[in-house]
Amino acid sequence: MPARNHSASRLLVLTLLASGPSALAAASPASSPAGVAGTVTGAAPTPSPPGTRAPGAPTPGAVVQGEMAPLRVKPDSLGPVLDRPLLSLQPSSAKPGDPVVVTVRGAAGLPTGTLGGRPLRFFAWREGHLALTSLPVELPPGTQVVDVMAPGKGLPVALSGALEVLAPGYRERELRVASKYVSPPKAVKARMEADRKAFAAAFAQPFREPLFGQNFAWPRQDVVTAPFGDRRSFNGKLQSQHFGVDLDGDPGAPVVAANDGTVVMARDNYASGNTVLVHHGAGLFTAYFHLSRIDVKDGAQVKQGDGLGLVGSTGRVTGPHLHWGVKADDRWVDGQTLLKLDFFGAQETPGVAVSSPELANP
Numbered sequence: 001m002p003a004r005n006h007s008a009s010r011l012l013v014l015t016l017l018a019s020g021p022s023a024l025a026a027a028s029p030a031s032s033p034a035g036v037a038g039t040v041t042g043a044a045p046t047p048s049p050p051g052t053r054a055p056g057a058p059t060p061g062a063v064v065q066g067e068m069a070p071l072r073v074k075p076d077s078l079g080p081v082l083d084r085p086l087l088s089l090q091p092s093s094a095k096p097g098d099p100v101v102v103t104v105r106g107a108a109g110l111p112t113g114t115l116g117g118r119p120l121r122f123f124a125w126r127e128g129h130l131a132l133t134s135l136p137v138e139l140p141p142g143t144q145v146v147d148v149m150a151p152g153k154g155l156p157v158a159l160s161g162a163l164e165v166l167a168p169g170y171r172e173r174e175l176r177v178a179s180k181y182v183s184p185p186k187a188v189k190a191r192m193e194a195d196r197k198a199f200a201a202a203f204a205q206p207f208r209e210p211l212f213g214q215n216f217a218w219p220r221q222d223v224v225t226a227p228f229g230d231r232r233s234f235n236g237k238l239q240s241q242h243f244g245v246d247l248d249g250d251p252g253a254p255v256v257a258a259n260d261g262t263v264v265m266a267r268d269n270y271a272s273g274n275t276v277l278v279h280h281g282a283g284l285f286t287a288y289f290h291l292s293r294i295d296v297k298d299g300a301q302v303k304q305g306d307g308l309g310l311v312g313s314t315g316r317v318t319g320p321h322l323h324w325g326v327k328a329d330d331r332w333v334d335g336q337t338l339l340k341l342d343f344f345g346a347q348e349t350p351g352v353a354v355s356s357p358e359l360a361n362p
């Protein structure tokens with residue numbers, strides 16, 4: 001039975017820690033307001049291992065800028081500058097493998113910061129600033145610290161918050177597939193390597209602002225036959241984890257774009273079969289695997305709800321279904337959490353799906 005999600009608009013406004021100018025000066029003597037808010041060009045982001053602080057950011061709230069080139073901010077698009085900018089996180093409590101949205105409102109310019117030591121990439125968004133990141137799937141339960149430095153009315157303001165990470169409860173599954181997918185023939189290895197390179201090229205998109213004008217929606221309305229995170233063994237051998245959400249579907253049923261974006265892959269791959277990848281900006285991609293037919297071309301601009309192809313059973317499958325993958329900040333994440341994220345204030349997230357654990361398609 002369809003159940004609409006009402007938690008979309010829930011935001012946890014975090015307690016905020018505003019350091020005075022003297023504390024800030026002690027933590028970061030080289031920083032002046034202009035220095036913190038100023039643009040730093042150059043190197044690509046350097047991801048840090050989870051739970052560690054980024055190099056050059058030894059103090060909570062210290063600036064990690066300089067490791068990434070921030071997007072240009074249009075000052076006239078920002079809301080009012082607050083004495084104490086507001087920091088909020090979605091989801092309010094998370095599990096490993098979740099996407100996370102960090103929002104700052106009331107800053108005078110582009111904030112910088114980290115979540116669990118991983119640098120956040122803020123961009124101007126509506127009346128504030130937003131960064132989209134993700135939690136590693138192997139992260140143990142506990143608290144992840146968010147440290148942000150936000151340009152304020154005078155000196156920059158240090159904000160901090162905590163994200164509670166709960167145990168995910170991922171299932172263990174035994175699946176049977178054709179043996180060529182567990183022990184690929186030698187001739188197939190070159191093809192799989194070419195697939196790997198094609199995925200890497202498709203994901204190597206320059207960082208840009210979001211291309212979407214609404215929250216994410218299901219790529220088809222059907223039963224979830226396998227959630228994100230299942231730990232699987234194929235034919236009692238290959239161990240892997242399920243980095244997507246499987247949706248049931250008859251062969252030939254339509255598959256649509258979960259949101260606006262650009263097609264960056266339309267390709268027949270060995271394991272994922274006929275595959276479409278859509279880039280949504282903000283470091284966010286959605287993936288559609290095992291299609292019987294692809295209806296879009298590489299480079300096509302798509303809108304939410306546009307047809308991408310048809311449900312099929314190409315690649316490593318036990319039967320026809322749609323494998324829907326989501327990548328955020330360079331990690332596969334749970335699409336069901338993405339659907340709950342509200343990028344647009346109080347708007348409700350569209351889409352419906354029902355979990356049905358007794359069915360099991362990879």
Ligand SMILES: [Zn+2]
Pocket residue numbers: 226242244245246322323324361362
């Ligand atoms: Zn799947």
